[in-house]
Amino acid sequence: MTAAVEFQNVSRHFGTVKAVDGVDLTIAEGSFFAMLGPSGSGKTTCLRLISGFEKPTGGAIRIFGEDVSSVPPHLRNVNTVFQDYALFPHMNVRDNVAYGLMVKGMGRAQRHAKAEEMLALVKLDGYGDRKPAQLSGGQRQRVALARALVNEPRVLLLDEPLGALDLKLREAMQDELKALQHKLGLTFVFVTHDQHEALSMADHLAVFNEGKIAQIGTPQDIYDRPATRFVADFVGSSNVLPPELTRALGGPAQWASLRPEATRLATSGPVTGTVTALRYLGSGTRVVIRAGETEIAALVPAGQPVPAEGATTAIAFDPQALHLMGAA
């Protein structure tokens, strides 16, 4: 299978700022790929390199095997759902969606029919005559989606597509986007700084840090086996153990990660600490234990005894769950 998008040692430097620095990346056709990272980590620049709004200062970018380094944005068969949607304020929804077809010279009746089809796909039938200003944030987002999809792109790029929506709408749209991608079989590449969103939606993701990819893999890989301290910290769900603590717990003197679900409380053990916080989650209780300088979270399943705040407890874990990683 050919790769939908391929980066080969791609860099984009702005003067001395290395926004993207030596990135190698392969996005398989038909996958839902997430680029995750804090702001300024280079993920958005990577997306703009694919859409063509940025040109690489080094390396090669291929879309379905074709080197696109000298292809301008309007000639690339990729479309973008922009972060602020960037709908045309002077056009109604139907003309917004039909825009890509119009500039390619498709007749009025035909392109309007196609636009209505797309609006139905994103569940906005009957909204064709409205102006973007008359729509809610969630509806604008769907229009932006329909406007991109009507061009039948081979790759759809989404730039923080859910960032402007409230929590409830965001969760609903996550499911819908996933279903839509599945139905159309397209390659989706989306950028986000929200680790939960990336882990729950993508089937592959790249974690960016300072212009480089810190780790690339399935959500499971990233979650269970973070490659570096940065990834473990950023994804945030795992405990990050400094080398001395790892050794005290019986491992080598290396940074390690430990998932809260695999962490248990015990009456005695090599590492003890004080319970500093308790959070009831329904399926269990999240207990935060302070051991020296490090805070370790443990998930106590429902039905098991929970220590009181301020109590002293020891930490035990499944040895297989301890994951060693690099220090970077």
Next chain:
Amino acid sequence: MHSDRPSLLLKITAIGGLLFLHLPILFIFLYAFTTEERTYQFPPPGLTLKWFSVAWFDRPDIWPPLYLSLKVAAIATVLAMILGTLAAAAMSRARFFGRDQLSLLIILPIALPGVITGMSLRSAFGIMDIPFSTWTIVLGHATFCIVIVYNNAVARMRRLSGGIMEASADLGANAFQTFRYVLLPNLGSALLAGGMLAFALSFDEVIVTTFTAGQQSTLPIWMLNELVRPRQRPVTNVVAIVVFAATFVPILIAYYLTRGGSETAGMGK
């Protein structure tokens, strides 16, 4: 207790200020109907419509200045709309060294006293041996008309969500299509408003015109000359009413056009 209602003194001062500003305009209208033609005596001894017919039928000297003013204003406006829009597009797209300074240079002619603009243009025409003509007046007017159009266009471009140009390219439009289908429709009302303001400003400009017109008379200059002559003074007032209509109506339309623009352009949030 603090009251939200203005005090009586403040009200009287405010009304006094407004009257001071606008009453003279009403007097100009009033004296277009007076029966007395040598001095502006108050109250007018009688009222008549005679001066309107005098201006229309018996004063052929009004028409050449009127035509000249209209012609100059029209050409200067067209010139300003083309150059002002191009300058605004360049300034909002490009980031280069000295951009802010260049922006200041474009705006400067409207901050500069007209006397300075007029003098420098006149000496430049003199040095280059350019004889005074309609075009020298147009050139003088274009200096500030461009600024008006430029300011309007720049303000609108700033309010446009920057992404829509990129969105257009992303959807397959080339540069011309983006200009035609996205930029121009969003800029249209701002350009029209700028053009109307520019027309109004050019139509009643006196200072720069005095330096660049030579022997030619635009309508405002004709009026200035008329006021020092003792005969048929009310005819000047009749012409003043025409000038008032010709400049005030475009300004009003421009005001409404730019006000309505905020709703369509503000959607990017």
